[in-house]
Amino acid sequence: MTTFTGELTISLSLTISGKTYKITPGNIKSLELNLYAYGFNSSIGFVVSSEKTSDDLFAPLSQNDLIVLSLTVGAYDTFTADVVTPLSLTGLVSRRAYSEQTLSTVLKTQDQMLYRHYRLEFADPAQVLWKQHFPCDLLTDSTLQALITAHAPTQISLQYDWDVLKVQHPVLALALGSPGNQASFYDYLLWLVDSQNGVFTYDIVKNQYTLSGAKSQDGTAQALDPEEVADFVVEFPEVLRYQPYVLNAYTENPKITAISNASAPAPIRKDNIGRYPIAADMQARVTLETARLKQPLHEVRLAYRSFPLQVAPPGQLVNFQGSSAWSKTLTVHAHTYKVKEWRLSAQPASEDINPTLNQDYGRYHMQHGLLLEHKEELRVALPSYLPPVYPVLVEGKIVSDKGGDTDKSYQFYSDAKKSNNYYQISIPLWNKQNVRAAYQPNMDAGQFYFPPYKNARVLVGLDFDDAYIAAFLDWGVGVGLPLDSQGNHLVMGKSPTSQNILKHSYVDSKPELQIQRTQDKDTELLQFSDGYIILQTMTKEEGG
Numbered sequence: 001m002t003t004f005t006g007e008l009t010i011s012l013s014l015t016i017s018g019k020t021y022k023i024t025p026g027n028i029k030s031l032e033l034n035l036y037a038y039g040f041n042s043s044i045g046f047v048v049s050s051e052k053t054s055d056d057l058f059a060p061l062s063q064n065d066l067i068v069l070s071l072t073v074g075a076y077d078t079f080t081a082d083v084v085t086p087l088s089l090t091g092l093v094s095r096r097a098y099s100e101q102t103l104s105t106v107l108k109t110q111d112q113m114l115y116r117h118y119r120l121e122f123a124d125p126a127q128v129l130w131k132q133h134f135p136c137d138l139l140t141d142s143t144l145q146a147l148i149t150a151h152a153p154t155q156i157s158l159q160y161d162w163d164v165l166k167v168q169h170p171v172l173a174l175a176l177g178s179p180g181n182q183a184s185f186y187d188y189l190l191w192l193v194d195s196q197n198g199v200f201t202y203d204i205v206k207n208q209y210t211l212s213g214a215k216s217q218d219g220t221a222q223a224l225d226p227e228e229v230a231d232f233v234v235e236f237p238e239v240l241r242y243q244p245y246v247l248n249a250y251t252e253n254p255k256i257t258a259i260s261n262a263s264a265p266a267p268i269r270k271d272n273i274g275r276y277p278i279a280a281d282m283q284a285r286v287t288l289e290t291a292r293l294k295q296p297l298h299e300v301r302l303a304y305r306s307f308p309l310q311v312a313p314p315g316q317l318v319n320f321q322g323s324s325a326w327s328k329t330l331t332v333h334a335h336t337y338k339v340k341e342w343r344l345s346a347q348p349a350s351e352d353i354n355p356t357l358n359q360d361y362g363r364y365h366m367q368h369g370l371l372l373e374h375k376e377e378l379r380v381a382l383p384s385y386l387p388p389v390y391p392v393l394v395e396g397k398i399v400s401d402k403g404g405d406t407d408k409s410y411q412f413y414s415d416a417k418k419s420n421n422y423y424q425i426s427i428p429l430w431n432k433q434n435v436r437a438a439y440q441p442n443m444d445a446g447q448f449y450f451p452p453y454k455n456a457r458v459l460v461g462l463d464f465d466d467a468y469i470a471a472f473l474d475w476g477v478g479v480g481l482p483l484d485s486q487g488n489h490l491v492m493g494k495s496p497t498s499q500n501i502l503k504h505s506y507v508d509s510k511p512e513l514q515i516q517r518t519q520d521k522d523t524e525l526l527q528f529s530d531g532y533i534i535l536q537t538m539t540k541e542e543g544g
Helices: 058-062 125-130 144-150 185-195 279-292
Strands: 003-016 019-023 028-036 039-049 067-075 087-102 113-123 136-143 158-161 168-175 199-203 208-212 229-235 243-248 255-258 269-274 299-304 317-319 336-348 362-374 392-399 413-415 420-427 433-438 457-462 467-472 488-495 498-507 510-519 522-529 532-539
Touching: 003 028, 003 058, 028 362, 039 087, 039 125, 067 113, 087 125, 113 125, 125 185, 136 144, 136 433, 144 158, 144 168, 168 392, 168 433, 168 457, 185 199, 243 279, 255 279, 269 279, 420 457, 420 467, 433 457, 433 467
Parallel strands: 158 208, 243 269
Antiparallel strands: 003 019, 003 067, 003 362, 028 039, 028 336, 039 113, 067 087, 087 113, 136 168, 199 208, 229 299, 243 255, 299 362, 317 336, 336 362, 392 420, 392 457, 413 420, 420 433, 457 467, 488 498, 498 510, 510 522, 522 532
8 A cells, every 4th residue: 555644634533431531633643544434443652741840640540430422534635625525433442551651761860741642442323332242132023123122222323225124023133242252242233134134334433333134325426536536446346156055944835045156167056945834935035045145346555645625434425537637447447346445554753752732633654444345236245243152041831821820731832923833931030021942842852742830840942033842941840759769750640639640660579550540539540569469549538
């Protein structure tokens, strides 16, 4: 990238605990800005004198209060009548450091603080806050928009324009605090956008994020000035060479669907496998993976020879058509582009870091460049992320509306839209919300029909938008047997007064088998013991 020297006017203010501190532009000694379509991460260095006045910034910067940083960067131009459009942004400070210069290093007889050289790292609010947010949460009969909004602090402003976020789900779970899961909420959001073919953008001017279903092409293109541009290179990103497939592993309707990609040589492929008992779910996955296959268009990497009078931040449309100095034979002349990345590195042109300069500008050695994407580019620029790990395992209790409160009854519920049945499981950890779990044998073979009964403790696996019974956690009341019996016990029924029992145990080291039926006061027993068979029926009379 081309290095050049010029003057910048940099306005910096820090707001800490409601109080704002302003730094004189001439005291800014270094600046690194890396701006992207989804946010920014940057650093700045400045000095504050304490030779004649106290350093009022030292105490608040040494505390752990949240620091809001506001920055404006523009060309310092006093020779032309051109309109100067600076770059303005607001972020949160993530790291702080400072060095100190005292008079004792020069005059050993005097010990006085001359100035401090502060260095701050800062970024957009979502990166600073959500990268430290690791929630486990559960929402039922809710939307992704409600989930995201519930986890957005006041410093993060969001707009929604994506139908995917408005779909109501029976279960939505966050597993970001579970063991082995290193993904933060910021990772989760990026994974959600990437996996569901959405768009995540950040408006630096408004300090606002947008979650949308498609990239915006609105806006007026800004003409690039050939006198400010040093050079540019047209780049072609790597072509997608795989052919996507969607595989349905459901035994009753196994299916493999290929998604066309003319640039994919056989047998290079990318499989997406799942179980889709409902044909519409399989088709929805095919539609999603078809939309996610986006061949990249060319990009333009541009370097400046001077800081532009009109700053073009990420998201701004630009073109090469505003001056006859741009040849019409250039590839870039026929296209409109959008700023994808914006970078600036500025270091002081002089070694002198005298904090008493207090000018309204600074002179810097700079490198400044843009990465432009084609206006019609469909791919979404996202940073690397850690995908969240599912499931998160929690305890729940089976819900049944059948029978009395203490009856060991079971019940399944029906979803008319999907034509399937499910359990309801109460999750005490999250206000006893009921989650749906598929009505299926779970760990039992198909020959057994033992649906879990009311209030049975179960281990529930919470997926992104689904739940299932992972294990059973206890035996029912009266089902356990003494250790000496070395027995097995099958208790079937609603209660001790309405049940059937099959029990195998050892009596005097010899096996014994009992089959017992109980209904109110009547009990029938068939017992097989060593040397005899007992067939017994009893009716319990009033009073014993």
